[in-house]
Ligand SMILES: Nc1ncnc2c1ncn2[C@@H]1O[C@H](COP(=O)(O)OP(=O)(O)OP(=O)(O)O)[C@@H](O)[C@H]1O
């Protein structure tokens with residue numbers, strides 16, 4: 318069994334953040350652990366309150382996991398502030414973290430800020446160099462490169478620029494663009510690989526980004542090479558959206574269950 322760690326915020330309604338990550342880890346046959354950076358009071362209609370944890374508590378959570386249990390992969394989601402980013406970067410360097418996936422969470426689907434605007438530079442400077450892959454969506458990539466992105470060519474150019482900030486690989490998600498397909502662009506500094514999937518016309522996409530990045534981390538942790546890990550994560554999120562739940566009055570959550578794992582072509586005896 319591989320052990321996966323999520324460092325992220327708690328989503329009280331269970332669709333995104335720590336809760337989505339742990340469900341994804343389980344569904345993909347790994348053991349999930351968590352370091353909470355902030356607690357959000359959130360439901361399918363929006364984020365109502367956010368409380369950050371202090372940096373000592375964030376550091377203590379990371380250290381006590383690494384001092385006791387081997388960690389085969391890490392997903393980083395909502396990090397909230399520059400101080401928390403600095404703490405996470407210091408602890409992960411100290412512990413020699415492997416297979417780190419950084420999802421640069423900035424704003425929720427309901428448009429609530431989950432990262433202090435002043436912390437955007439710290440996120441890129443301190444966490445991107447630790448990442449095997451970073452997974453910005455279009456608005457996050459626009460904030461990082463300070464330029465609008467309107468189509469595939471601009472996505473490629475943005476991926477190049479984000480790569481130059483120190484991330485080994487960039488997975489730029491196209492879920493926010495229009496079109497019949499949701500197209501994501503992976504760039505390794507040398508070549509592009511495009512991942513295409515049919516777009517689901519549903520409002521129930523709460524937690525898609527969290528699910529996708531934690532699926533990539535779980536599959537890297539299980540030993541899949543990056544392109545395969547991303548391809549299977551894309552199949553997983555496609556199925557998780559196809560089976561998303563009509564829960565609550567807003568954007569319902571994606572769904573995680575063992576069959577999705579089987580549909581993504583994964584078998585527990587593959588390791
Ligand atoms: N409606 C959709 N149909 C099919 N695939 C989608 C859809 N929306 C997003 N995806 C896919 O889901 C994955 C996550 O992308 P998305 O752009 O939604 O992330 P995100 O905006 O970071 O999510 P979140 O708002 O939860 O942070 C990508 O592979 C994207 O292509």
Ligand SMILES: Cc1ncc(CO)c(N)n1
Nearest residue numbers: 326327333334395425426
């Ligand atoms: C805690 C948390 N992390 C990430 C997201 C993604 O938007 C969210 N809505 N909430």
